[in-house]
Amino acid sequence: xxxxxxxxxxxxxxxxxxxxxxxxxxxxxxxxxxxxxxxxxxxxxxxxxxxxxxxxxxxxxxxxxxxxxxxxxxxxxxxxxxxxxxxxxxxxxxxxxxxxxxxxxxxxxxxx
Amino acid sequence: xxxxxxxxxxxxxxxxxxxxxxxxxxxxxxxxxxxxxxxxxxxxxxxxxxxxxxxxxxxxxxxxxxxxxxxxxxxxxxxxxxxxxxxxxxxxxxxxxxxxxxxxxxxxxxxxxxxxxxxxxxxxxxxxxxxxxxxxxxxxxxxxxxxxxxxxxxxxxxxx
Numbered sequence: 522x523x524x525x526x527x528x529x530x531x532x533x534x535x536x537x538x539x540x541x542x543x544x545x546x547x548x549x550x551x552x553x554x555x556x557x558x559x560x561x562x563x564x565x566x567x568x569x570x571x572x573x574x575x576x577x578x579x580x581x582x583x584x585x586x587x588x589x590x591x592x593x594x595x596x597x598x599x600x601x602x603x604x605x606x607x608x609x610x611x612x613x614x615x616x617x618x619x620x621x622x623x624x625x626x627x628x629x630x631x632x633x
Numbered sequence: 634x635x636x637x638x639x640x641x642x643x644x645x646x647x648x649x650x651x652x653x654x655x656x657x658x659x660x661x662x663x664x665x666x667x668x669x670x671x672x673x674x675x676x677x678x679x680x681x682x683x684x685x686x687x688x689x690x691x692x693x694x695x696x697x698x699x700x701x702x703x704x705x706x707x708x709x710x711x712x713x714x715x716x717x718x719x720x721x722x723x724x725x726x727x728x729x730x731x732x733x734x735x736x737x738x739x740x741x742x743x744x745x746x747x748x749x750x751x752x753x754x755x756x757x758x759x760x761x762x763x764x765x766x767x768x769x770x771x772x773x774x775x776x777x778x779x780x781x782x783x784x785x786x787x788x789x790x791x792x793x
Contacts, residue, residue: 535770540767546644603640611638614653615748617675621661624671627780 528595531575535569536560541577541591548581548588642765646760649765651751661740662749666737678704687713691721708735716741723753730764731756775792 531537540554555565569589572578577596578589636687637707641650655662665671667685672678683690687710705726712720719737724730736752755761 620674
């Protein structure tokens with residue numbers, strides 16, 4: 522069965538998620554990426570290949586080096602990694618507002 | 634209509650800033666952070682203890698449907714200025730995220746609106762990023778698990 526290189530399969534692996542997070546902060550060469558992991562250079566290269574095949578990573582040549590960038594358009598398909606964190610807090614704060622507005626109403630009723 | 638929660642997390646830094654404006658007078662916003670019964674309602678966790686004062690300590694806990702502890706956090710309050718500022722530590726028990734230092738600043742905008750600036754400092758930039766991406770990773774895991782489930786049990790999803 523041919524392995525489909527789709528975004529969700531790519532992101533399913535924790536090492537690949539970690540690579541994406543690294544490269545999201547700044548573009549990196551394959552060597553610099555591999556240095557951050559205990560796995561062999563070969564293993565990391567394979568992960569990078571998968572991420573590039575599904576277009577989550579883009580390559581750019583700078584002099585003799587290849588730099589990998591996060592592809593923002595493709596990432597948007599999976600959603601910004603900060604967005605779920607932001608949404609989590611937004612939900613809590615919405616709840617805070619609702620709870621406190623309700624307590625204002627309850628107080629107003631009591632004073633009548 | 635800028636009521637949306639904003640996250641500011643600069644590359645390579647070990648802190649993040651969460652800001653949010655509320656349709657609430659300052660006093661009520663502050664109260665939401667200091668009364669156990671209220672904290673429980675919006676944080677969605679049980680408050681085992683909350684001493685809202687300088688050098689007070691606090692502990693939150695969430696249990697699952699079987700009563701097992703799913704989450705527990707604790708901390709100590711270092712500064713406490715009514716309607717102005719709470720400085721505290723925050724630590725999730727049995728998790729690799731270290732101890733956070735939180736500076737919560739409460740600000741009045743108008744008679745009926747106020748603002749929270751929450752600055753959290755982590756032990757390292759790496760830990761901050763781990764915390765930031767956790768909900769993302771969890772979301773992906775959930776999506777992936779669901780997909781896995783469908784693939785493993787195609788019959789239960791096929792139309793009969």
